[in-house]
Amino acid sequence: MSWFSEVELGPPVEVFALIKAFNEDTFEKKVNLSVGAYRTAEGKPWVLPVVRHVERKLADNDSLNKEYLPILGLESFSIAATNLLLGLDSPALISKKAFGIQCLSGTGSLRVGAEFLARVLGKKIFYYSKPTWENHLLIFKNAGFAEGREYRYWNPSTRGLDFDGLIEDLKNAPKDSVVILHACAHNPTGTDPTPEQWDQISDVIKERTLFPFFDCAYQGFASGNLEKDAFAVRRFASLGFEFFCAQSFAKNFGLYNERVGNLTVVINNPELIPATKSQFTLIVRGMYSNPPSHGARIVESVLSNPELLSQWEDHIKTMSSRIIDMRKQLREALEQLDTPGDWSHLTKHIGMFSYTGLNEIQSEHMVKKHHVYLLRSGRISMAGLNPSNVYYVAKAIHETVS
Ligand code: PLP
Numbered sequence: 374m375s376w377f378s379e380v381e382l383g384p385p386v387e388v389f390a391l392i393k394a395f396n397e398d399t400f401e402k403k404v405n406l407s408v409g410a411y412r413t414a415e416g417k418p419w420v421l422p423v424v425r426h427v428e429r430k431l432a433d434n435d436s437l438n439k440e441y442l443p444i445l446g447l448e449s450f451s452i453a454a455t456n457l458l459l460g461l462d463s464p465a466l467i468s469k470k471a472f473g474i475q476c477l478s479g480t481g482s483l484r485v486g487a488e489f490l491a492r493v494l495g496k497k498i499f500y501y502s503k504p505t506w507e508n509h510l511l512i513f514k515n516a517g518f519a520e521g522r523e524y525r526y527w528n529p530s531t532r533g534l535d536f537d538g539l540i541e542d543l544k545n546a547p548k549d550s551v552v553i554l555h556a557c558a559h560n561p562t563g564t565d566p567t568p569e570q571w572d573q574i575s576d577v578i579k580e581r582t583l584f585p586f587f588d589c590a591y592q593g594f595a596s597g598n599l600e601k602d603a604f605a606v607r608r609f610a611s612l613g614f615e616f617f618c619a620q621s622f623a624k625n626f627g628l629y630n631e632r633v634g635n636l637t638v639v640i641n642n643p644e645l646i647p648a649t650k651s652q653f654t655l656i657v658r659g660m661y662s663n664p665p666s667h668g669a670r671i672v673e674s675v676l677s678n679p680e681l682l683s684q685w686e687d688h689i690k691t692m693s694s695r696i697i698d699m700r701k702q703l704r705e706a707l708e709q710l711d712t713p714g715d716w717s718h719l720t721k722h723i724g725m726f727s728y729t730g731l732n733e734i735q736s737e738h739m740v741k742k743h744h745v746y747l748l749r750s751g752r753i754s755m756a757g758l759n760p761s762n763v764y765y766v767a768k769a770i771h772e773t774v775s
Pocket of ligand 1: 409478479506634
């Protein structure tokens with residue numbers, strides 16, 4: 374007899390299964406386009422020089438110790454992160470309507486926010502874009518939401534946004550539902566609404582009294598410009614919305630495994646903040662008690678020092694422009710090969726990912742025949758491309774779709 378004999382085998386998490394398969398693959402020209410992590414032009418992970426610099430300083434700083442952080446994290450970090458997101462001239466900041474909570478990267482920030490919404494505010498239904506980052510479902514369900522519903526987002530025929538479908542679905546959402554919105558660089562499609570479309574989305578959210586929950590995993594990383602990538606969030610703040618925004622510093626700081634993130638909370642009445650914080654405190658206390666300090670200290674050190682900040686801004690420009698360049702190179706290579714189809718969407722998309730338009734069978738063929746690893750949905754991470762493999766990938770796509 375075992376307590377575990379009835380435990381069912383769960384499905385593998387696709388992206389981690391692909392990373393494992395890629396690592397075990399001995400084919401010389403293999404290419405990993407599955408994982409959402411930056412790679413240099415040589416195909417290597419990149420520890421940002423400003424991060425290394427700060428880590429050395431932290432290691433030598435004898436006044437730092439390994440005591441617990443407060444339950445809601447390092448306050449100087451969460452203030453700096455909230456300022457970065459909203460902008461120092463934000464009306465929400467000036468009128469003290471916003472605060473941050475240091476959480477375990479983007480995922481942990483989403484989870485803590487979702488758990489507050491489900492347990493404390495009694496929210497039951499959440500809406501997510503079709504498609505979305507697949508972890509949204511698991512996070513919100515595990516946090517206590519009763520039901521997740523899709524809103525239309527991707528139009529396969531234009532390989533762009535299905536804006537009418539999006540608006541129609543949000544218009545039909547029951548009042549009080551929570552809507553997950555990708556702040557920028559939508560994962561997996563690489564397609565964002567325009568500023569005018571964001572305004573129309575905000576109108577529907579207001580009309581239907583929905584609660585916006587932004588997921589901001591790519592600020593600065595998408596366009597190379599911190600302000601531009603925060604446009605939607607800042608717009609909602611200036612329109613007077615109450616909302617949550619989960620920030621990740623995994624991509625823009627290259628701090629994937631440090632699990633450093635921030636949940637920004639905007640509340641219309643600052644007098645309600647102490648009670649709200651007390652409930653967040655209980656959620657975090659019962660979940661992981663308090664967050665780790667290392668990543669938060671790094672991010673805080675950079676954001677609070679103008680010289681380091683400007684170095685970091687240079688780094689995010691380096692990363693985003695390399696990705697934009699790879700988009701161009703892949704498109705050019707496919708057009709040169711006369712690959713069937715229109716590949717202009719590759720350069721229209723923004724951020725780390727694109728939906729190539731390859732279907733499930735084609736994507737699996739890419740993996741099996743060409744050792745080019747991508748998700749079944751046809752999503753590729755542009756960061757996995759580099760000048761040495763882009764032509765190989767283009768030829769693989771060409772053979773697959775021809
Ligand atoms: N949200 C989106 C849309 C993402 O793409 C990711 C990472 O891939 C995350 C959140 C959270 O990542 P992390 O928990 O590593 O910060």
